[in-house]
Amino acid sequence: MTKSEQIKQLEQTLTKLLGKNNYIEYSKACTGKYRGYYDYGLEFEDGAKYYISTGRQYYFERLTEKVEMYQYFHDNYEYLEQRVKEIIERDNRQAAKLGLEPVEFISLHMINTKNKYYDYLFWIGIKYKQYGIDFWYTDTNFYYACCGVGFNDEKSVEVYFDKKINRPDEKLGRFNDFDNEKYASIIMGCLHRINENLILT
Numbered sequence: 001m002t003k004s005e006q007i008k009q010l011e012q013t014l015t016k017l018l019g020k021n022n023y024i025e026y027s028k029a030c031t032g033k034y035r036g037y038y039d040y041g042l043e044f045e046d047g048a049k050y051y052i053s054t055g056r057q058y059y060f061e062r063l064t065e066k067v068e069m070y071q072y073f074h075d076n077y078e079y080l081e082q083r084v085k086e087i088i089e090r091d092n093r094q095a096a097k098l099g100l101e102p103v104e105f106i107s108l109h110m111i112n113t114k115n116k117y118y119d120y121l122f123w124i125g126i127k128y129k130q131y132g133i134d135f136w137y138t139d140t141n142f143y144y145a146c147c148g149v150g151f152n153d154e155k156s157v158e159v160y161f162d163k164k165i166n167r168p169d170e171k172l173g174r175f176n177d178f179d180n181e182k183y184a185s186i187i188m189g190c191l192h193r194i195n196e197n198l199i200l201t
Contacts, residue, residue, distance in 0.1 A: 003060065006060070007059070007060055010064060010067050011025070011042060011063065013071075014042065014063065014067050014070065015042065017071060017074060018044070018050065018070065018122050019110060020046070020048070021044075021045055022044065023042040023043060023044050023045075024042070025040065025042060025043075026040070026042070026043045026049060027039065027040050030054060034054055037054050038054070038055065038056070039051055039054050040052050040054075040055075040059050041053075048112060050066075050122065052066065068148070069149060070122075072146075072147055072148030073110075073124055073146050073147055073148070076148070077108065080108060080145075080146050081108055083161040083165075084108065084126060084188075086161075086165055087165055087188055087189065088103055088128070088188075090164075091185075091186040091189060092186075094169060094172070094186055095185060095186045098178070098180060099180050100180060100184065100185055100186060101130050101131060101185060103185050103186070103187055104128060104129040104130065105126065105128050106126075106127040106128055106129055106134065107126075107127050108124060108125070108126060108127075109124070109125055109127045109136070110122050110123070110124055110125075111123045111124070111136055124142070124143050124146040124147065125138030125142070125143070126138065126142075126187070126188070130184065131184075135194060137187050137188065137192070141160065142160075142188060145157050145160040145161065164188060164189045167189050172189065172190070172191060173189065173190030173191050174190075174191050175191065
C-alpha cells in the first residue's frame with residue numbers, strides 16, 4: 001500500500017471514529033508565528049473541521065496518532081465507563097457528607113466544541129444529571145486518559161483513574177475554600193460550580 005493510500009484509509013477511519021460520514025481535505029494559511037505554513041485537516045459534511053497538522057511533513061504521523069487515540073476510546077469504552085462510575089460513586093459518598101446533591105452518571109460522550117485556533121475540538125467528556133438537569137464535564141487530563149494517553153505525571157490510563165479513586169478527601173479541589181453555597185457537586189474529584197441558581201442552601 002502506498003503512503004497516499006495509507007493516508008486515505010486513515011482519514012476514512014478517523015471520519016467514522018468521530019461519528020461523521022464524509023470528508024474532504026482542507027488547508028488554510030497560517031498567520032502570526034507560523035506565517036508561511038499551512039494547517040491541514042479534514043472538513044466533514046456538517047461543516048465541522050478537524051485540524052491534523054501544521055505543515056504537510058507531519059501529516060501522516062499526526063493522523064496516525066489521532067486514529068489511535070479515538071480507536072482506543074471506542075475499543076475501551078466499557079472499561080472507561082466503569083472507571084468513571086467508580087469515581088462518581090466515591091465522589092457521591094463524599095458529597096453526601098458535605099450536604100451536596102449526588103451526581104447521576106449518564107454516559108461518556110464526544111463533545112464537539114469550536115475553537116478559533118484549532119477548528120472543532122472533539123473532546124471526550126461525561127454527561128451526567130443533577131437537580132434533574134443534564135450537564136457536561138470534561139478536562140484535558142480526562143480527555144487524554146480516555147484516549148489512552150498518559151498526561152503530565154500520569155504514567156498510564158490506570159494510574160489516572162486510580163489516583164482519582166484513591167484521592168484523600170483533603171486533596172479535593174479547593175477543599176480549603178469549601179462553601180456549599182458556592183459549589184454544587186463533586187465531579188471527578190473536584191469541587192465543581194455548576195450554576196449558582198441551582199444550589200440548594
